Amino acid sequence: MRLIINSGGPQATEEWRAHFRAFAPELDVVGWHEDPDPATIDYALVWAPDAGRLATFPNLKLIISAGAGVDHILADPALPRHLPIARMVTARTQTEMAEYVLTSALMITRNVKRITDNQARRHWEFFDSLRVAADVRVGIMGLGHLGIASAQLLSRAGFPVSGWSRGASRLPDMPSYAGQDQFADFLANTDLLVCLLPATETTRGILNRTTLSQLPKGASLINAGRGAHMVTQDILDALDSGHLDQAILDVFEQEPLQEDSPLWTHPKITITPHCAAIPDRKERARHTALLIAANERGEPLPNIYDPQRGY
């Protein structure tokens, strides 16, 4: 059985092979840059495969995304649409995302950006009105595995948390809002908006002027979903007008973020380099080996992309 991997570049292939030797010794692992007979490929583990290549594997059984999102794979116009795509959501991905969101939330409540900027210019600014977690209502957009894990960790840390999703998902033991009808209510009750939505045609540009204007004045934003969710100019305007207090952004339409982007130097924006939840190769190999074994046994697989929902 053969697995081809497009993740981490040619230099990662030996590391992938070493991990798969431990988790699935029977699997023959080849790198994307190597030139295997296309008919011998059974499985593909990919992040952003070059357009048309997956369609050249006539015996491919399953595409496994190297991440939780599948938008980079769907971008291939020649994608063999009849094949299932498994999204990479592991327990570790959930923990990493939850810890990213908690860290970012505390950075915002404790003014960490302003403090580190002040230090860079040796400026002592005294803060006398501190907020604690209980003062900041967090609203999480997107209630999949990552949204639920983040909500639970933030709630344990003392933040009042609610959630919103397009469909009727629910947060266990926390207020949940659903659909367009309840969006305004959700936003009106959110001091810190966290976007963990998948990138679909319906969520594109959802972090726009209209959405942001419905948050209370002084609210903040964390985006660890996708760059496509943001209307960048609207976010900059909301920060400049003071309607939005701070933003922590992990994802961008173009990555790496262009050197001349105004986001880099904005005093109210913290940039992180798409690092919120990136399980290491060992964890992804372990999960991939489990998926392949389950697929070979004919068992249903978790987190399969649903074209109806778009994620």
Ligand SMILES: O=CC(=O)O
């Ligand atoms: O953004 C990262 C992922 O999709 O896992």
